[in-house]
Amino acid sequence: MKKELALGMMRLPVTADKKIDFVKTNQLVDYFLEQGFRKFDTAELYHDTQSEHAIYECIVKRHKRDSFEIADKLTSWRIPEESRAEEFFQKQLQVTGLEYFDRYLLHSVEEKIYPGAVEKRYFDFILEKKAKGFVREAGFSFHGKPDLLDKVLTEYPEMEFVQLQINYADWDNPTVRAGECYNIARKHGKKILIMEPVKGGLLANLPPEAVKLLKTAAPDKSVASWAVRFAAGLEGVDTVLSGISNMEQMVDNVSLMKNFQPLDAVEEKTLQELVALLTKIPRVGCTGCGYCLPVCPKNLPIPGFINILNNVKMFGDLSQIRNSYKFHAARGGADECINCKKCTNVCPQHLDIPGHLAELAKWAKNDY
Ligand code: SF4
Ligand code: SF4
Structure with a gap:
């Protein structure tokens, strides 16, 4: 075929x-x-x-x-x-x-x-x-x-x-x-x-x-x-x-x-079995609901950033992931988070979003 x-x-x-x-x-x-x-x-x-x-x-x-x-x-x-x-x-x-x-x-x-x-x-x-x-x-x-x-x-x-x-x-x-x-x-x-x-x-x-x-x-x-x-x-x-x-x-x-x-x-x-194996690698449990997006004063693409962090955890530090980060960060990088915690107050998964963005920002600066 x-x-x-x-x-x-x-x-x-x-x-x-x-x-x-x-x-x-x-x-x-x-x-x-x-x-x-x-x-x-x-x-x-x-x-x-x-x-x-x-x-x-x-x-x-x-x-x-x-x-x-x-x-x-x-x-x-x-x-x-x-x-x-x-x-x-x-x-x-x-x-x-x-x-x-x-x-x-x-x-x-x-x-x-x-x-x-x-x-x-x-x-x-x-x-x-x-x-x-x-x-x-x-x-x-x-x-x-x-x-x-x-x-x-x-x-x-x-x-x-x-x-x-x-x-x-x-x-x-x-x-x-x-x-x-x-x-x-x-x-x-x-x-x-x-x-x-x-x-x-x-x-x-x-x-x-x-x-x-x-x-x-x-x-x-x-x-x-x-x-x-x-x-x-x-x-x-x-x-x-x-x-x-x-x-x-x-x-x-x-x-x-x-x-x-x-x-x-x-x-x-x-x-x-492969998907189950990949899923076992510890990842941030963001469900992509988007509740955090309208409250962020810096207008950061939070679920997109967390997805990139998860990709780094699963696949390692690859150029494709860095390109994806650059695309998402065009209007502001993860390091622009001001730790105001407005997002964490609305996140149904109770994620430490500023903490995860700090981890991503560290990786983006080649310091992972
Ligand atoms: S803590 Fe960071 S990501 Fe969360 S709303 Fe404030 S600036 Fe946006
Ligand atoms: S509110 Fe929490 S679970 Fe929903 S998209 Fe934002 S970070 Fe992910």
Whole structure:
């Protein structure tokens, strides 16, 4: 069975001066197409705004238009106040050298972004572009809570697909609630695309006892392959996106998806044991309820920070986690907590939130 794989153009090979390495990217793209895959995913902000340029240089300029499909995104927080979605969209067409996008997504819909997106009519904008032929399929990527997903799909039933962050470690994770989001997308009958099936690479870098469990069960299978097979094997999943950086990862992903075998009953049991093992690693018991968010005078993304701290505890000090921290800390780092304890007064789990943020701040300063 073949499953669709999309090449996420956000972790491409780079040169010593941190520019996208077009020679190596061409090799990845050519191999991917030769193996019968055709979907690519980009966004204006990927690779410090160079990813869309790579789409032009490595794909559009070198391959026939009917041999590939490109997904791009309307990234609302990158549209300057004085500018409009139209200008943003036209620039994307210009940079990628395309006349239309095969898929176009409202980027990273979540609780803070949604009201502004509705007010600025971004969903309508994408649907208008579709009606005029500049977009073939309209959808959105989602990082919020299940209730919001239900609301968005109810208010915008014209959206054809939803891109969800799904992996086995976050399926029951209370701050992500991936399993619930999946079920809501299924309830609305939407096509599901999965991003980050390997949790940004974290599930390829498991703790030693977890690797031992998987390698004992299947010595020849890569640790990452379990994560990809879990995600791609879910019913209703159309495509799995993978941010591929080198040929080794490309060959592993392509061979998995070309000869796709969903997890069998024994392997599913192994994965459940693995999740139980990961869950045993001491973590902060945040349920992601968000009660602490409106009371924080520093407007800190508390559940997001605690999730990062838990990832450090489970997977160690990895660059992917540091990148995630930088993203969350863009409007204020964990060290900006003033220990006012307004959050602890409302936290139903009675967590020592300032203490956990101090621990995270210490890690962020490389002093863990
Ligand atoms: S203790 Fe820190 S995290 Fe909690 S509300 Fe005060 S500033 Fe925000
Ligand atoms: S109130 Fe407590 S449990 Fe709820 S999100 Fe905040 S830290 Fe987590």
